[in-house]
Amino acid sequence: QSVLTQPPSVSGAPGQRVTISCTGTSSNIGAGYDVHWYQQLPGTAPKLLIYGNSNRPSGVPDRLSGSKSGTSASLAITGLQAEDEADYYCQSYDSSLSVWVFGGGTKLTVL
């Protein structure tokens, strides 16, 4: 079981908006540690989408956005496209475990 909790799957039709949640505790997200998001296409390495809770690296479209509040964070994708179908992972630091931790991953299906 992952330290950061994500829904196993989410889905949406092309053009719609979906959100993926990442729930932590007072020893990770709630302690103020940054949350980062990655996209993993089948058979490939994870790719950074959001860093520092809400910052997009160059090349990541602005229809992807991140937010954080309390012990949770969210990744929102608007204008859903077929190419968005992938696994998504959140990541933070846990001070009680002294490790960088990942969520269990969320599979996004574009209907």
Next chain:
Amino acid sequence: QVQLQESGPGLVKPSQTLSLTCTVSGGSISDDDYYWSWIRQPAGKGLEWIGRIYIRGITTYNPSLKSRVTISVATSKNQFSLKLSSVTAADTAVYYCARTYSRSWHFDPWGQGTLVTVSS
């Protein structure tokens, strides 16, 4: 742009030591702004951070693996390496190396990953 590439044996026998190397190109492993990490992913499962190293040789390991892990750096070759001892089938995974930002602690970029299977 910086690129990372993992290399090493794809098959390791149980109880032996897994050894992998990550070669960094397009940038210097000596850059003070970055740490260098290893992360693994068993088939169909999530990601697990293994450990990291800083150019001055400072290492930090996942406590769950600490007794078996050694990460080292070879600055002249722009490489860093992972050794995991006493492996079992549970260590079978895709192993990734990744650059780690020293302020916000995110991983970018990642190597393409290499599958290591532990089997006799």
